[in-house]
Amino acid sequence: EIYTLSLHDALPIYAGATGLGNIHVVGSRLGFENTIDLGDPTKTVTVESAGLLTLYAIANPVGKNLALNNGATLDSGGGVNTFTGPAALTGTNVLGLRTDLHLSGVVSGTGGWTVSTNDSVGNGNGVLYLDSASPNTYSGVTIMNAGSRITVGANSSLGTSSLISLNTGSTLDVSAPSAFILGTDQTLIGLGTVNGGNITCGSGSTLSVGLSATAVATLTVNGNLTFQPGSTNRFKVNPSGAGSSDLVRSEE
DSSP, X not given: OOEEEEESSEEEEEEOSOOEXXXXXXXXXXXEETTOOOSOTTSEEXXXXXXXXXXXXXXXXXXXXXXXXXXXXXXXXXSOEEEOSOEEEESEEEEEESSOEEEOSOEESSOEXXXXXXXXXXXXXXXXXXXXXXXXXXXXXXXEOTTOEEEXXXXXXXXXXXXXXXXXXXXXXXXXXXXXXXXXXXXXXXXXXXXXXXXXXXXTOEEEEBSSSSSOOEEEEEEEEEEOTTOEEXXXXXXXXXXXXXEEEEOO
């Protein structure tokens, strides 16, 4: 028998082997730990804005259709976790990476996410691995908080993410795909590091250094950086002298 679980302001729950169908996390926290599963992989786990879904040291990859809505949190803790199902994003959600998280399904939707090494559960130093076998298609923001890391697999992508924002100490690794191309209406902004073989700002895209309207910053790009006609490179220039202007440091 397949069961449906709905949580409203519940205490944290760590479930054993399950026969769960649809899961709806409306409030509080639902956690899955160690050698358990999420039930029927053809069903959906939906996390709302006040909800938090924790994967904690999952021994085997787990999957379901995942829907993150308007500020929902997906939390990875305890060890490396792998989620195999597709994910649909609405609004801007939170990925709390206390430990490494592999997403091997395609990420879609009009929403995006903030990637952080801490959340309401705790702190860590995890990496988000996007391992989908085909490109992701989500179009919302990709905000990388200070110290966070994203590694994009050879066949995966950041979709058509409208804003890719790198904060201090963050690292975006796009070295596995044959190319990383910013398309029309996509903006890469910030002061972290981008690692990649071939990085191209296509027509209609923008590269903008720093996160402040006044403070100068450096964005490091390790790879071949190309600006195509119609792209925009936005930075602050102070004619008073060296060291007082934004810098794109490109290191092949």
